[in-house]
Amino acid sequence: MVRFQGFGGSGVRGSVVTGRYDAVRAVEVPPNLGAIADLTPVRDQERPAWLALGEDGTISRWDVTTGDHEAVGTTTVWAEPDPEPWNDREIRRRLHASHDGDFCAVVNDYGRFGEVIDLRTGEVTLALENEGHHSDTVPFSLAFGRSHGRCVVIHRTDWNRLDVSDAETGALLTDRSFLSPAExxxxxxxxxxxFHGALYVSPDGKRILDDGWIWHPVGVPSVWDLDPWIEGNVWESEDGPSRVDVCGREYYWDHAMTWIDSARVAIGGIGDDDLAMRPGARIFDTSRTGERGMAVELLTFEGPAGRFFSDGTRLFSSGDTGLSTWDPAEGNLLGAVPGFSPTHHHPSTGQFLELADGVVRLWTA
Structure with a gap:
């Protein structure tokens, strides 16, 4: 049973704490970093930091609280031609990092190419290509994970195929071929x-959330387990027993979503069609299935808009008017930081960064 809770006025239960706008501070970007194209967190508990991708291709490790930074690698991923962006999705470089920061990937979102780099040696360990079929409709599907102590990278190798490779050696771990026709x-x-889209790894590292779509265009986020995919069933991402569709929305994908914990996900947007979509969040339990074999929907509530983040307990939404904090179990608005719309979140430090026009602004939850 889905419980719907309104937003605004008396519809929001509990007190709302408004964060101090002056607690948001501008962070001076070290001159050696130059213009920043993208950022991504390094979640290592002993050395949490950010990786920064410079416009010139330099990759640096940066502690935004102390200003300490060092160049740790470079990328040669080139800018692809983008004559007619689909639905305003312009090709842009995106930076991903492994949990410990030993590896990173630079890819062209809404493009075709990328590479994985061993930051300990500076070597490219894996050249990436997704074959380009409708790649302009989705970010480049990529995420890092771990399997038996080994760093792995999940990446799109065709419009309807993901693979897992060893980040250090580039070895393919999910070798398979489509041979026998279905009767x-x-x-x-x-x-x-x-069509595989943006990928999100659950906080415990065991599951994958895929923001993809099917023809004729319906966004259908899906979830499956990582370990069985690597260890036994190379078809787990196609039709394995752990694969579960979350919901379906016509002409609507590549929008807000995040893991809350190892089972629950928050999906942005209330409605079944892009023309009738309302701001809000839908919370699903992906460990259980209900109607039509899809994930069980726990709660729907209006209000959250823009990007979604989570610290394992709370849901954060970063919209045009600012950052807001929500209780994903009850749908209550817990707090807000008006005028601050972060683009990145560091789960280990609680830092939120807003990267816009070369300026970085910081707030810590």
Whole structure:
């Protein structure tokens, strides 16, 4: 049963704490970093930091609280031609980091190419390509994970195929080929009619959330387990027993979503069609299935807008008017920081960064 709670006026239960705007501070970008194209957190508990991608391709490790920084690598991923962006999705470089910061990936979101770099040696360990079919509709599917102490990278190798590779060696861990046709429609066995999108790894590192879509355009976020995919069933991402669809929205994908914990996800937008979508959050339990075999919806509440982040307990939404904090179990608005719309979140330090026009602003939860 989905419980709907309104937002605004008496519809919001509990007190709302408004954060101090003056607690948001501008962070001086060290001159050696130059213009920053993207940032990503290094979650290592002993040495939490940020990786910064410079416009010139330099990758630096940066402690925003102390200003300490050092160049740790470079990328040669080139800017792809983008003559006619689909639905305003312009090709841009995106930086990803492994949990410990030993590896990173630089990819072209809404483009075709990227690479994985071992920051300990500076070597490119894996050249990435997704074959380009409708790649302009989704960010480049990529995420880092761990399996038996080994750093792995999940990446899109075709419109309907993801693979897992060893980040250090580049070795493919999910080798498979579509050979035998299905009797009912002549398609290869395990054929997946799904355009993979942005990937999110659960906080415990065991599950993958995929913000993809199917033809004729319906956004269908899906979830499956990482370990069985690597250790036994190379088809786990196509039709494995752990794969669960979360919900479906016509013409609506590449919007806010995040893991809350190892089971719950928050999906942005209330509605079944992009033309009738309202700001808000839908909370799903992906460990259980209900109607039509989809994830169980726990709660729907209006209010959250923009990007979604979580610290494992709270849901944060970063919209045009500022940052707000929500209780994903009850739908209550817990607090707000008006005028601050962060683009990045560091789960280990609680830092939120707003990166816009080369200026970095910081607030810590």
């Amino acid at each position: 009912e429609d002549g398609l290869p066995e395990h054929h997946l009619d799904y």
